[in-house]
Amino acid sequence: MTSMARNLALIIKKANPDETVSVAVMEYALAIIFNYLFIFFTSLIIGYFTDSLGLTILALFVFTIIRMLSGGVHIKSIWGCIIVSVLLCVLIPQISYVTSNNFTLLFNIISLLCMFFFAPSPDKNSRIDSKYFKHLKLASIIMIGSNFFINSAVIALCFLAQSITILPFRREGK
Structure with a gap:
């Protein structure tokens, strides 16, 4: 993945050396894009073959949005x-088939509490101004709150998985 990003960044830089950012910056951005695309298409293929x-x-969409809002490790x-x-995006739909409404409600409550107390949890590279954190927290809470009405086990499991990533476990550098 990284070598593909580096090779493409070198090709872009060679094609337009004066009007492009550094190879390192392009490589980093391209690696992120390739990462997301690989996750997306691999999950879709597995989802197709598992009916x-x-x-x-739904899991890809929900997990992506709640992750953008709440951050996490x-x-x-x-x-x-x-x-x-x-694994998360393809296993959550499979697990959801055996999840009762009681567990969906419990997962929603746990996720809501996690977001209330710990969101957002941006990584060290985040460029989001801290003055927007309360808006991100509110958006996360509203998103999770909506599942009390939707009552989707897939959505609840996505929220629960994401909520675990924002818990204040010991992180490197802290």
Whole structure:
């Protein structure tokens, strides 16, 4: 993934050396894009073959939005991130089939409490001004609150998984 991003960044830089950012910046941005695309398409393919494509798309969408709003820890390895993300997005729909309404309600409550107390939890590279944190927290809470009406096990499991990533476990550098 990183080598693909580096090669493409070098090609772009060579094609237009004066009007492009550094190779390192392009490589970083392209690696993020490739990472997301690989997670997205791998999850879709697995979702298709497990007859849960719609729920996999829902999991991808919900997990992406709540993660953007609430932050959370990151896995250092690109491949580790890809594996965990794909596993979450394809296993959540499968687990949702055996999740009762009582568990959906419990997962919503746990997620809501986590977001209330700990969101947002931006990483050290975040460029979001802290004055917007209360808005991100509110948006996270509203999003989770909506599932009390929707009552989707897939959505509740996505929220629960994301809520775990914002808990204040010991992080490197803290």
